[in-house]
Amino acid sequence: xxxxxxxxxxxxxSLPVPAICSAQQIDRxxxxxxxxxxxxxxxxxxxxxxxxxxxxxxxxQGAPNVLLILIDDLGFGHPATFGGPIPTPALDxxxxxxxxxxxxxxxxxxxxxxxxxxxxxxxxxxGFGTITELSTGYPGYHSIWPRxxxxxxxxLKDNGYxxxxxxxxxxxxxxxxxxxxxxxxxxxxxxxxxxxxxxxGETSQFYPQLFRNTLxxxxxxxxxxxxxxxxxxxxxxxxxxxxxQSISPDKPFFAYFATGATHAPLHAPEEWIDKFKGxxxxxxxxxxxxxxxxxxxxxxxxxxxxxxPRPQEIPGWDSLSDDARRLYARHQEAFAGFLAHTxxxxxxxxxxxxxxxDGNNTLIIYVAGDNGPSAEGSLTGTTNNIMTQNGIPDTxxxxxxxxxxxxxxxxxxxxxxxxxxxxxxxxxxMKRVPSHFGGTRNGLVISWPAKVKDxxxxxxxxxxxxxxxxxxxxxxxxxxxxxxAGVKQTPIAxxxxxxxxxxPDAEGRRTTQYFETGxxxxxxxxxxxxxxxxxxxxxxxxxxxxxxxxWELYNIEEDFSEAVDLAQKHPEKLKELxxxxxxxxxxxxxxxxxxxxxxxxVNPERPSVTRGRTFFSYAAGTNRIPExxxxxxxxxxxxxxxxxxxGEDETQGVIVAEGGSAGGYTLYVEEGKLVYEYNFFxxxxxxxxxxxxxxxxKVQVEMDYQQKPITKANPAVGGTVxxxxxxxxxxxxxxxxxxxxxxxxxxxxxxxxxxxxxxSEDYTPPHAxxxxxxxxxxxxx
Numbered sequence: 129x130x131x132x133x134x135x136x137x138x139x140x141x142s143l144p145v146p147a148i149c150s151a152q153q154i155d156r157x158x159x160x161x162x163x164x165x166x167x168x169x170x171x172x173x174x175x176x177x178x179x180x181x182x183x184x185x186x187x188x189q190g191a192p193n194v195l196l197i198l199i200d201d202l203g204f205g206h207p208a209t210f211g212g213p214i215p216t217p218a219l220d221x222x223x224x225x226x227x228x229x230x231x232x233x234x235x236x237x238x239x240x241x242x243x244x245x246x247x248x249x250x251x252x253x254x255g256f257g258t259i260t261e262l263s264t265g266y267p268g269y270h271s272i273w274p275r276x277x278x279x280x281x282x283x284l285k286d287n288g289y290x291x292x293x294x295x296x297x298x299x300x301x302x303x304x305x306x307x308x309x310x311x312x313x314x315x316x317x318x319x320x321x322x323x324x325x326x327x328x329g330e331t332s333q334f335y336p337q338l339f340r341n342t343l344x345x346x347x348x349x350x351x352x353x354x355x356x357x358x359x360x361x362x363x364x365x366x367x368x369x370x371x372x373q374s375i376s377p378d379k380p381f382f383a384y385f386a387t388g389a390t391h392a393p394l395h396a397p398e399e400w401i402d403k404f405k406g407x408x409x410x411x412x413x414x415x416x417x418x419x420x421x422x423x424x425x426x427x428x429x430x431x432x433x434x435x436x437p438r439p440q441e442i443p444g445w446d447s448l449s450d451d452a453r454r455l456y457a458r459h460q461e462a463f464a465g466f467l468a469h470t471x472x473x474x475x476x477x478x479x480x481x482x483x484x485x486d487g488n489n490t491l492i493i494y495v496a497g498d499n500g501p502s503a504e505g506s507l508t509g510t511t512n513n514i515m516t517q518n519g520i521p522d523t524x525x526x527x528x529x530x531x532x533x534x535x536x537x538x539x540x541x542x543x544x545x546x547x548x549x550x551x552x553x554x555x556x557x558m559k560r561v562p563s564h565f566g567g568t569r570n571g572l573v574i575s576w577p578a579k580v581k582d583x584x585x586x587x588x589x590x591x592x593x594x595x596x597x598x599x600x601x602x603x604x605x606x607x608x609x610x611x612x613a614g615v616k617q618t619p620i621a622x623x624x625x626x627x628x629x630x631x632p633d634a635e636g637r638r639t640t641q642y643f644e645t646g647x648x649x650x651x652x653x654x655x656x657x658x659x660x661x662x663x664x665x666x667x668x669x670x671x672x673x674x675x676x677x678x679w680e681l682y683n684i685e686e687d688f689s690e691a692v693d694l695a696q697k698h699p700e701k702l703k704e705l706x707x708x709x710x711x712x713x714x715x716x717x718x719x720x721x722x723x724x725x726x727x728x729x730v731n732p733e734r735p736s737v738t739r740g741r742t743f744f745s746y747a748a749g750t751n752r753i754p755e756x757x758x759x760x761x762x763x764x765x766x767x768x769x770x771x772x773x774x775g776e777d778e779t780q781g782v783i784v785a786e787g788g789s790a791g792g793y794t795l796y797v798e799e800g801k802l803v804y805e806y807n808f809f810x811x812x813x814x815x816x817x818x819x820x821x822x823x824x825x826k827v828q829v830e831m832d833y834q835q836k837p838i839t840k841a842n843p844a845v846g847g848t849v850x851x852x853x854x855x856x857x858x859x860x861x862x863x864x865x866x867x868x869x870x871x872x873x874x875x876x877x878x879x880x881x882x883x884x885x886x887x888s889e890d891y892t893p894p895h896a897x898x899x900x901x902x903x904x905x906x907x908x909x
Contacts, residue, residue, distance in 0.1 A: 157610045159278070159286035161185050186379075187288040188605035192491045193380045194284075195481055196596070197474060198245065200238065200296060200391035201559060202497030202570070203551030205416070206467060210496070210571040211423030212551070213407070213415055214464045218475025219573065222494055224584045226575025227629065230428050233592045234499050236567035237560055237645045238329060239271070239298045241498040241593055242386070246299075246318075247277045248597030248608075248622040250642070252717040258645060259329060260302045261756070261870075262728040268717030271301045273313045278612040280597050281319030284382045287606050290372050292322040294361045295386040298329050302756035303735050311342050320384070324364045327754070328874040330513075331388055332788065333357040333395035333466075334537035335885035335893065337752070337874040344752040346883070350892070351537045356397060358389050362473040366480045373484060382600075385477060389470040392502060392513040392542040393790075394462045394535060401465035401535045408460040411445025411453065412550035413438065419553040427586055429554060434691035436556045441664050442546050443507070452508075452524050455531055459509045459543035462535030488578040491603055493596060496571035500558040501551035503666040505542030513542040514790040515809035518868050519669050519726050520844055526811065537885070539810060540790040545666050554689040560665035562643035563650045563680075565690055567665075574629065587628045589636035590652065590684075594622035602626045621716070642712040647674065647723030651709035655685040658705035668725040679706060729869050730760075742908040746784075748901035751878040755870060758786060758877040762869055763838060765847070765909040768795055768831040773900035774822045781897030783829070784904050785878050787871030788885035795831050796888070796895065797822065802851055804831050806863045807887045808844070816849045816861035829853050833863075844868055879904050 154161060168180030207216040209223050210230070234241040239259040240251035247254050252268035254277045263271035281291040293315045300313045305327040315323035324340050331337055334351035338344070349355045365385055372381050408415065416435060423429040438444065445453065481490050504513055510522035511530050527534075534541045548558040552566030561567035572591075577583060601608060602624045609617055623637045643650040647662040659680045663672045681695040681702045695702050713719055722728070732739070737757050744759045759766070770783045778800050785794035791809045795802075800821030806814045822829070835847040846863040875884050880901050881894035 156287060157607050159283065159609045159612045161286065185286070185288040187284075191287075191289075191380050191604040191606070192489070193481075194382045194600055194603070195478070195490060195492045196382070196384045196600075197492070197494040198242070198384070198386040198498055199470065199496055200387060200389060200498055201502045202390050202467070203501035203548070203553075203558065203566070204497070204555065204569045204571055205419045205423070205553030206501065206551045207471070207496055207571060209573070210428050211419055211426050212553075213419060214467045216467065216471040218471045218478060219494065219496065221475070222478055222492060222575045223573045225577035226492070226573055226580055226583060227585055227587050227632075228428065229572040229574070229587045229589075229591065229628075231588050231590045232570060232572035233565075233568040233590075233641070233643075234495070234497065234570050235593065235645060236499045236562035236643065236648070238391075238498050240645055242299050243273070244593045245495070245596055246279045246281070246384070248280075248594050248620040249277050249618055250594060250621050250716045252644070253277060253618055253621065256299065257718065258728075260298060260300065261329070262725065263301065263734060264722065264728060264731060265733050266717070266720060268719070269722070271299075273299060273318065274618070275613065275615040276618045278609065278617060279319045280600055281315075281382060281384070282612055283319070283601065283606065283609055284604065285319045285321065286612070287604070288379065290376065290379055290381040291320050292365075292368055292381065293320040293325065293384040293386070294323070294365045295325040296388050296391070297323070297325055297327055297386070300327055301735070302754070303737060305754045306737070306757040307342075307344055307752045309342065314342055316341050322368060325361065325386070326388065326874055330391045330393065331357070331874040332393060332537065332540070332885045333388060335788065336388070337876060337884045346894075354397075356395070356469070358387055358470050358473045361385070361387065362477050365477055369481065369484075385474070387470055387474065390463065390466050392504060393540040394459070394466050394542060395537065396462060396465035396469045396535050398536065400469040401462050403468065404461040404464040407464070408457045409453070412546040413445045415550045416553040419550070423554065430688050433554055433688040435554045436689050436691045438549065439556075439664075442549055445546070449524070451528060455524055455527055456509055456544050456546065458531050458534050459505075459541065460547045462541060463543050463547065465535060489576065491600075492575045493600070494573040494575070495593070495596070496573070498570075500561070500567040500569070501548035502542065502559045503545045503548045503664070504559075505544055505548075506666050507545050509542060509544035511539040511541050512790055512809040512811070513540045514870065514872055515811070516542070517668060517726075518870060520809065520868075538789065556690060557661070558665060560646055561648050561661065562645050563648040563659040563661045567648070568643055574625075576629070580629065582632060585632060587632060589625070589628050589634065590638050590641070591625050591636070592622070592638060592641045594620075595625050595638065596622070598622045598624040599626055640708065640712070642709055642716065642718065644713070644718050644721070646725065647672070647721050649709060649721070651705050651712065652684075653705055653708050655683060656701060656705060657682045657684055657690065658702055658709065659690070662723045669727065671724050674721055681705070726869065744906045746879045746904045746906075748880050748903070751876065751881060751883055753877040754874070755786070755872070755876070759906045759908060761833075761906070761908065763835055763845075763866055765835045766833050767907050767909070768904065769907070770795070770829050770904045771902040772827050772829065772897075773902070774824050774827050775899055776824050779822065779899040781899070782878070782880065782882045782891075782895050783897055783901060785882035785887050786876070787887050788875035789887070790872045790875070790885070791867045792871040792875065792887040794882055794887040795829075796891070797897070797899070798890065802829050802853060802858065804849055804851055805888045805890075806846075806849075806866065808863075808865045808867065812865055813889070814861065814863045816851055816859050818851055818853065818858040820858065822853060827854060
């Protein structure tokens, strides 16, 4: 069609496309494409009549199959492909058949990056200035995906592609993730014809909460039988691609593969963790130095790149106790095993695609991180990432007894901040800090071995995640649509990167790009960056305010790592960039700035199916109710009443449970006795058990919880639990501490079972109730 398209056009099976569907004869700017006019002939009878069957929509001739891969929470300095300490041979092979980009950027946090990636618009344009759980009622932050920002999947599907997505989907509003929808903003409502994965920001890799399309499904085998989510996702993706190519080999596919790895919990099979035993005993300071040396040798950073200094808030490795160093090294070994395991299985997917007919002509885009490394494990690391996100710190002493279990299914482990800093080498800061490249600079590989003439080389043009969508459209010969489903489209903010593939030394076409999440902000313009840091990312409560913000200035054409602040030397240049930031912020819905985190979890203005309600009644079998749609019982007096039938034989199983191994509660029957167990982040497990067995027949059981006053000294204070059977008290006990605001990212409220990872260690999932449940009522006081 044109020289650039002929370069990028990727076809797995180059079969003829009907002339009526050729790019030259169809206006593809308005989607879906209109029904074709009838061009046959109709007589009174079939004799002399001529058929003209409406043909399926087909993409432009030579349109590519596209595999888009996104890894979670991976730093620029993590994978060996970009000089990191963790071997990634599958990514190495992909880079050897393609090109690496060393100045590619994300938004510094997950939901915003994914919205920008899939639309080609800036994240605030799509309502994703933050993650869904922290949404606020402003156009740039409400997390309600607008119809004016169609996804790559919608555009490609309407142009004749098969579309499918796997893994993490963190772009449905928190109040719309239950099994009754609405499903408009699920993957299948945004252009993906098939989805297998999970909602929310993270999930257990051993006991994930999975959906196939919009229906909840349970994992095919248990963790004890060797289950791991990354392997499962890979197997399913390979099977779908083979099925699609078997049934419709002339139809290209768009496959979006977004692993839950390497986001916390940092879960990997023990044999993968063991591969790295002792390899990080030198500590994070030394690992950063070693990483930069490799990066220079490989040519992924300029020879004059400086290693930015360790922030004073992060302790030096040599200052740590022996116990701390031993614990922290184990945390990093678990992460390394997780990344290596991920690389292996993603490599299987890449290999399967390459083995397709003409597989070398498949366009593979691999984004090595949706943001920089995560600091959510706090300074000490943790065996419960959800606990630290609730504002409750872990301790070295509290983790040592569990050190050999780190990385396994028992814990929601996350490494300490020092390893996040090391993984961002050579840059400053990490995830949630878009003011600096440690939060936004991620490795990118684009591979097309059939056409890339200088495979294995590096590109250094400045680009952003919004540039992926227009790159794919140009590769397919599909224009940016003006309308989709009758809705006028917001113009794409991205710039195609295709020119960099054909011309490695071409002048960069992205001259300006703003960055903002959580109040941190920066602006890139013609080789300069102005940056405003808004506080350390592991402090998840409070606001720093915006009155005394200090801005920094960097010339990144001369200073690759942002090591030399030029704000004092060039104040006029700084003012110029600040004015550009303000202009971009006004244009793209960035205001109002908000640097709060935990305070935004509970928002009385946010849409909710529970707001204003104090009484909830659930029928037997109601399950997979996400926390955003469940009764908010956190630190609140409440009762749970269940009407059940107890058989003559020994009855057992879960009546109601919410949460999982990271935290939650469960009311169940064991050995005929009523049990209430509260899991406080895996650190405390309090059980209240009835003295006698339940009587047979129809029984009403009740758990009454009385909350004690919350104090500044004890923000997680609990209360008193009383169990009653048929109106008679049968047990009472104390729950010293309770979860302040959230049990998990993806665990749910379930009636008659405990799905996903279990609240209690005394049973395995689903531990379904083997009696009969009439209803379960929850009343908030």
